[in-house]
Amino acid sequence: MTRSVRVLLFATAREAVGAASVDWEVPASGSTVRALLAGLVEEHPQLEPILKGSRLACNGVYVRGRRARIGPGDEIAIHPPYSGG
Amino acid sequence: MGKGGSNIDRPKEEGPTMSKVQVKVPTPLRSFTGGTSIAEAEGSTVGEVLRALVTEYHALEKHLFGAGGQLRNFVTVYLNDEDVRYLRRDATPVRSGDVLSIVPSIAGGSPAEAVRGAGRPVPLVGLAEGDEELGPPLTRDQMRRYSRHLLLPEVGVRGQRKLRASKVLLVGAGGLGAPAALYLAGAGVGEIGLVDFDRVEVSNLQRQVLYGTHDIGRPKLEAARDRLNDLNPDVVVRIHEQHLTSENALDILRPYDVILDGTDNFPTRYLVNDATVLLGKPNVYGSIYRFEGQASVFDARRGPCYRCLYPEPPPPGLVPSCAEGGVLGVLPGLVGTIQATETVKLLLGIGESLIGRLVLFDALALRFRELRLRKNPDCVICGTHPTQTGLIDYPAFCGVAAEDTTPAGAKPPQMTPEALAARLAAEDPPMVIDVRNPSEWEIAHLPGATLIPLPDLPQRVTELARARELVLYCHTGRRSAQGAQLLVELGFTHVSNLAGGIEAWAQKVDPTMPRY
DSSP states (O other), X not given: OOOEEEEEEOHHHHHHHTSSEEEEEOOTTOEEHHHHHHHHHHHOGGGHXXXXXXXXXXXXXXXXXXXXXXXXXXXXXXXXXXXXX | XXXXXXXXXXXXXXXXXXXXXXXXXXXXXXXXXXXXXXXXXXXXBHHHHHHHHHHHOGGGHHHHBOXXXXXXXXXXXXXXXXXXGGTTGGGOBOXXXXXXXXXXXXXXXXXXXXXXXXXXXXXXXXXXXSGGGXXXXXXXXHHHXXXXXXXXXXXXXXXXXXXXXXXXXEEOOSTTHHHHXXXXXXXXXXXXXXXXXXXXXXXXXXXXXTOOGGGTTSBHHHHHHHHHHHHOTTOEEEEEOSOOOTTTHHHHHTTOSEEEEOOSSHHXXXXXXXXXXXXXXXXXXXXXXBTEEEEEEEOTTTSOOHHHHOSSOOOTTSSOOHHHHOBOTTHHHHHHHHHHHHHHHHHHTOSOOOBTEEEEEETTTTEEEEXXXXXXXXXXXXXXXXXXXXXXXXXXXXXXXXXXXXXXXSOOOEEOHHHHHHHHHSSSOOEEEEOSOHHHHHHOOOTTOEEOOGGGHHHHGGGSOTTSOEEEEOSSSHHHHHHHHHHHHTTOOSEEEETTHHHHHHHHTOTTSOOX
């Protein structure tokens, strides 16, 4: 039984954390995106400014706002904007 | 736990109580509600509420429900800010005070079915089907040139004539625009417009396959026109050698059927997006970062736009430009050819387009991911009640005009390369700190310098003596200005910034130093 969510990191978020994904433990009763991000920022302060403009996806679907509930086994992706051409 | 958004923001269990819900009616449907923009209806689920709504407004029924009584595929309904397709569709429970929004879909056809690939292919660009619109029959030469297209039933002679009658504008003739332009010209797109104002530099050739070594120093669009006309003399190449601005964007984009966004900066991306929304044109989007890429098709008439994805540009300095960040040469080749593929499909009206989907590519993992992207009903330019009706010129901050983001008044002094050279030769030279990345340090660095990459500076500030004179440098002087500013804020008093960075040093002091 997994007790964690998988956080996928892209572009500048990946560089800020130094990994393409991290597994983050959450209570079996679930948590929220907001709480997850707060925990991540505590461990990786350099992520904070990047999160402001990033879009988040939960299990492959974009979520608006940060109230979305998440639970063990969910996959949360952090997509910062980038503009290279 | 369910896939998608079924667990999002919704309580898990709810009894079948009747709830009073507001329903936002989009402008095109208000003629069926007697002009009402917000109606009220009761029910315990989305389906019940909508059925209650059509009981009151009969004329709405055939627009919302199919013959079998099910909610039509192409009707997009949001419960508060979630698309009900990603909740429990008709069965999604509602609570009193919830707001249902019916998001308008375009007239004719059933685009949402095309988005999901469920129905027959729907022409997305709407090139007229009349023969006269397709121009004269293909010539014998064209039959031979395009024979591999003609053999595909999905293209055929008629499709090839459609391509020949089509006009595509590429904004940016760089990493993304270069491969896209080559394939679109090869495919026989009748008219290709290009917007760019750069000259070909040797550092472009690692990825911008449209140009050759003999083109170095030439205006990109001249070189591009020569190459594209050589590849396919049938193609008319129109060059727009200028910056896209709020003044000229609508006029430049207007004559084209499809716009391909291959620009390298946020202000132009928002201009292209907003102009395509206002003009009602598809925007074939691609963007790259080091080893990663994104692609989608934004068409506000039948799906989300770029602002639905990222409502506002990020603040200056947060995202490094290509020049600072580096990019795998083949990456824009992959993303640019995805854009060309989507463009050709749009022009032909075949297949399942990327509308409503964002493709994410990671070259290091060699993995494609796909995200479902929804229209934001509150989008300022393409939402239900748009508040932005014109174009916005955001300050350029990626690349050229990025210089100044530090507040005036507290700016650390600049030191010219010549002055630094003199100080280094004198007694008691300053400590020189290189704030670039280790990969840049390996290309070249100043003699005697210490490498402290900008992201590490806050932690490594203890290594620096406050009394000592410090000179910071980077590639062009921008990142080191941020670093110097930080040191000043931390109480360092003898800090200056090398004006123009190591690039200026190579030009003014040491011409043997490699430049990049």
